[in-house]
Amino acid sequence: MSNFDFTILKTSKKSLARRGIIRTPHGNIETPAFIPVGTQATVKGLTPEELESLDVQIIFANTYHLFLRPGEKIIKDLGGLHQFMHWNHPIITDSGGFQVFSLGAGLEQGVGKIASIFPEERLMQAPNSKFQIPNSTKSNRIKITEEGVEFKSHIDGKKILLTPEKSIQIQKDLGADLILAFDECTSPLADYKYTKKSMERTHRWAIKSLETFKNQKSKIKSQNDKLKCKNKQEIYGIIQGGAYKDLREKSAQFIGKLPFFGMAIGGSLGKSKKDMHQILDWTLPLLPEKRPRHLLGIGGIEDIIESIKQGIDTFDCAMPTRIARTGAFLTKKGRLNIFNSRYQSDKNPIEKECRCYTCQNYSRAYLRHLFWAKEMLGPRLATIHNLYFMSRLMKTIRENI
Amino acid sequence: MSNFDFTILKTSKKSLARRGIIRTPHGNIETPAFIPVGTQATVKGLTPEELESLDVQIIFANTYHLFLRPGEKIIKDLGGLHQFMHWNHPIITDSGGFQVFSLGAGLEQGVGKIASIFPEERLMQAPNSKFQIPNSTKSNRIKITEEGVEFKSHIDGKKILLTPEKSIQIQKDLGADLILAFDECTSPLADYKYTKKSMERTHRWAIKSLETFKNQKSKIKSQNDKLKCKNKQEIYGIIQGGAYKDLREKSAQFIGKLPFFGMAIGGSLGKSKKDMHQILDWTLPLLPEKRPRHLLGIGGIEDIIESIKQGIDTFDCAMPTRIARTGAFLTKKGRLNIFNSRYQSDKNPIEKECRCYTCQNYSRAYLRHLFWAKEMLGPRLATIHNLYFMSRLMKTIRENI
Numbered sequence: 001m002s003n004f005d006f007t008i009l010k011t012s013k014k015s016l017a018r019r020g021i022i023r024t025p026h027g028n029i030e031t032p033a034f035i036p037v038g039t040q041a042t043v044k045g046l047t048p049e050e051l052e053s054l055d056v057q058i059i060f061a062n063t064y065h066l067f068l069r070p071g072e073k074i075i076k077d078l079g080g081l082h083q084f085m086h087w088n089h090p091i092i093t094d095s096g097g098f099q100v101f102s103l104g105a106g107l108e109q110g111v112g113k114i115a116s117i118f119p120e121e122r123l124m125q126a127p128n129s130k131f132q133i134p135n136s137t138k139s140n141r142i143k144i145t146e147e148g149v150e151f152k153s154h155i156d157g158k159k160i161l162l163t164p165e166k167s168i169q170i171q172k173d174l175g176a177d178l179i180l181a182f183d184e185c186t187s188p189l190a191d192y193k194y195t196k197k198s199m200e201r202t203h204r205w206a207i208k209s210l211e212t213f214k215n216q217k218s219k220i221k222s223q224n225d226k227l228k229c230k231n232k233q234e235i236y237g238i239i240q241g242g243a244y245k246d247l248r249e250k251s252a253q254f255i256g257k258l259p260f261f262g263m264a265i266g267g268s269l270g271k272s273k274k275d276m277h278q279i280l281d282w283t284l285p286l287l288p289e290k291r292p293r294h295l296l297g298i299g300g301i302e303d304i305i306e307s308i309k310q311g312i313d314t315f316d317c318a319m320p321t322r323i324a325r326t327g328a329f330l331t332k333k334g335r336l337n338i339f340n341s342r343y344q345s346d347k348n349p350i351e352k353e354c355r356c357y358t359c360q361n362y363s364r365a366y367l368r369h370l371f372w373a374k375e376m377l378g379p380r381l382a383t384i385h386n387l388y389f390m391s392r393l394m395k396t397i398r399e400n401i
Numbered sequence: 402m403s404n405f406d407f408t409i410l411k412t413s414k415k416s417l418a419r420r421g422i423i424r425t426p427h428g429n430i431e432t433p434a435f436i437p438v439g440t441q442a443t444v445k446g447l448t449p450e451e452l453e454s455l456d457v458q459i460i461f462a463n464t465y466h467l468f469l470r471p472g473e474k475i476i477k478d479l480g481g482l483h484q485f486m487h488w489n490h491p492i493i494t495d496s497g498g499f500q501v502f503s504l505g506a507g508l509e510q511g512v513g514k515i516a517s518i519f520p521e522e523r524l525m526q527a528p529n530s531k532f533q534i535p536n537s538t539k540s541n542r543i544k545i546t547e548e549g550v551e552f553k554s555h556i557d558g559k560k561i562l563l564t565p566e567k568s569i570q571i572q573k574d575l576g577a578d579l580i581l582a583f584d585e586c587t588s589p590l591a592d593y594k595y596t597k598k599s600m601e602r603t604h605r606w607a608i609k610s611l612e613t614f615k616n617q618k619s620k621i622k623s624q625n626d627k628l629k630c631k632n633k634q635e636i637y638g639i640i641q642g643g644a645y646k647d648l649r650e651k652s653a654q655f656i657g658k659l660p661f662f663g664m665a666i667g668g669s670l671g672k673s674k675k676d677m678h679q680i681l682d683w684t685l686p687l688l689p690e691k692r693p694r695h696l697l698g699i700g701g702i703e704d705i706i707e708s709i710k711q712g713i714d715t716f717d718c719a720m721p722t723r724i725a726r727t728g729a730f731l732t733k734k735g736r737l738n739i740f741n742s743r744y745q746s747d748k749n750p751i752e753k754e755c756r757c758y759t760c761q762n763y764s765r766a767y768l769r770h771l772f773w774a775k776e777m778l779g780p781r782l783a784t785i786h787n788l789y790f791m792s793r794l795m796k797t798i799r800e801n802i
Contacts, residue, residue, distance in 0.1 A: 041770065045446075045777035047758075070770040074746050078766050086762045345475050357448075361487045365479050369442065369471040376446035376777060 015309035080175030101185035104142035164208035181209035188268035234261035252286035324382035356388035416710035481576030502586035505543035565609035582610035635662035644671035725783035757789035
């Protein structure tokens with residue numbers, strides 16, 4: 001029996017939401033789940049023990065970043081990601097495909113996964129952004145061919161080629177429990193023609209990713225090896241197709257038929273939240289019901305609540321940890337900006353009913369002081385609060401399905 | 402009976418070292434003790450619970466910084482420093498007098514408490530430093546008169562006047578257990594004439610500091626108030642006199658005769674470590690034996706070991722936490738610079754025998770990765786190791802007296 005399994009425990013009577021459990025060799029993930037991002041094998045300033053205490057079940061690490069620094073071979077030598085970073089719970093790695101977008105069109109056009117509607121949600125700010133609609137994601141930074149993607153390293157400018165085969169090899173070396181097929185995340189500004197061409201290539205890459213994953217699996221010398229190897233990792237396919245109905249449907253059907261453990265929704269999610277939910281409406285009903293569904297890079301509170309109703313099981317997003325570092329605390333009443341002068345002498349915690357370490361021990365006045373004084377403890381305490389907020393939100397959602 | 406007390410438990414047979422215990426309303430301090438610096442009401446990135454786990458007994462906060470931001474009135478409103486920062490153990494605050502030096506002559510001449518011998522120990526790097534010997538600490542940044550010191554705030558450039566009376570009032574509002582008399586810390590480059598003039602003024606400020614401290618004590622309306630007030634804080638006098646024997650002797654005798662709870666050695670400590678120990682040799686024998694002796698701003702390992710042999714009880718220094726943020730780990734074999742390429746794939750902890758959280762859970766390779774990737778967890782784990790190293794060192798020293 002595999003170490004991996006997805007069980008749907010309950011489905012909602014009011015929506016398509018489902019409550020389930022993903023089993024991995026490093027533990028179980030109760031779904032729906034939010035996955036904090038630990039790009040560089042660390043979740044911004046927190047120790048693994050703190051993540052545990054915040055009920056974080058699984059973290060998301062970035063293959064592209066770890067491939068460049070410190071390099072997947074070093075991590076493999078050190079015993080893999082779990083041992084390297086001292087986190088003994090599940091990990092998922094992306095394929096590097098998202099960086100094709102974020103370091104190419106995303107950076108040049110100044111957009112995120114949803115086109116230019118939520119400036120604060122953008123991945124990066126592109127100072128020369130013109131917001132014109134290009135007919136491709138051609139980029140000086142990135143060259144995409146049938147073989148793969150040629151990047152310039154953001155660290156030293158060195159040219160690197162990422163292919164489906166290479167991405168899977170790196171992810172094998174990193175050793176996360178769940179890994180992703182290599183894809184191209186197209187820009188929300190890409191036209192139909194380019195999005196179609198890119199999607200078809202992503203489908204060919206999906207097959208190559210699977211083949212590489214399975215070939216490596218079959219390099220076994222004994223029954224023990226087989227079991228050990230078989231049970232170590234599982235792979236998700238990625239659905240692309242931009243904001244185009246027929247492309248999303250085609251991609252859902254194509255990826256859904258392949259023997260992936262789970263399905264991830266990637267790529268551009270249109271120009272608004274409405275578009276995003278429309279895209280999920282086209283896509284999710286066509287996916288195999290019994291496999292877990294991940295929505296890549298989305299983590300706004302409302303987005304999560306709505307997407308769960310449409311049948312999404314897991315989410316990853318840097319938002320809660322990223323905004324924490326800017327002094328923004330998640331609360332039931334929206335974001336609280338701790339720099340605001342109204343908190344100068346405020347003895348209250350961020351949220352009175354919150355049971356997190358930060359709210360149990362510190363006043364808004366002290367947190368404001370830490371942020372104004374640029375003290376490291378500020379971002380750390382904000383990250384603790386925001387991740388606890390997300391865990392609490394997901395727990396409530398699970399209990400209500 | 403006072404809440405404050407200093408007991409010498411044992412004196413060394415081989416040196417002037419003594420082992421003792423300082424009692425304060427927030428707990429006891431076993432001496433000799435090292436006091437980590439928490440300038441802005443936080444010890445760089447660590448929570449109070451972590452400091453406790455590292456056997457930190459007391460922390461040192463800076464009056465000048467807290468006066469400017471968030472302001473002592475806000476801290477008082479929030480219940481004082483202990484409650485503000487959620488640290489329920491002893492705290493000592495300085496008087497702001499050290500900033501007279503560090504933001505004036507220290508900054509302009511590019512020197513620390515010991516003149517220009519250990520560049521990495523310098524408070525700040527002065528790019529235009531000429532290292533010429535000035536005949537005073539006259540400065541464009543700072544104006545010193547009999548009344549006090551006029552600063553320009555390093556935050557907003559606003560002019561502020563710090564006097565002995567003001568310094569004590571601020572320290573009363575902050576509410577640390579131990580506070581310091583207001584002084585001028587002269588530059589190691591100041592000449593005899595200026596150092597003498599400054600020391601005599603510091604002596605007058607010492608009396609004003611004591612008077613302000615005691616006057617406030619006497620503003621009592623009932624026996625209960627008296628007790629409460631009497632037991633809340635105690636004050637240390639500061640000995641100046643630069644590297645001049647007769648001035649140090651005069652200052653030791655003058656401050657030693659005043660009814661201070663403890664004695665701190667401040668000011669310039671000459672041009673070398675040898676000078677520093679010479680100065681301590683002149684000074685310490687003239688101080689009242691039964692009061693605690695603090696050496697301000699010194700915390701190098703060898704300096705601590707030698708100064709304890711001369712009779713120092715407590716030390717404060719930003720070194721262990723400051724170098725931690727630059728990737729330097731304290732070890733029995735000296736400083737380990739984690740950026741070094743030799744640690745790229747090093748599976749070992751910083752020190753095999755170390756029982757700190759960092760050494761128990763992380764490899765040098767991972768720590769190096771965190772520092773190269775500029776991840777917050779790196780400085781935090783280094784700070785944990787370095788403070789644990791200091792606690793362990795002091796414990797060993799105490800056991801060997």
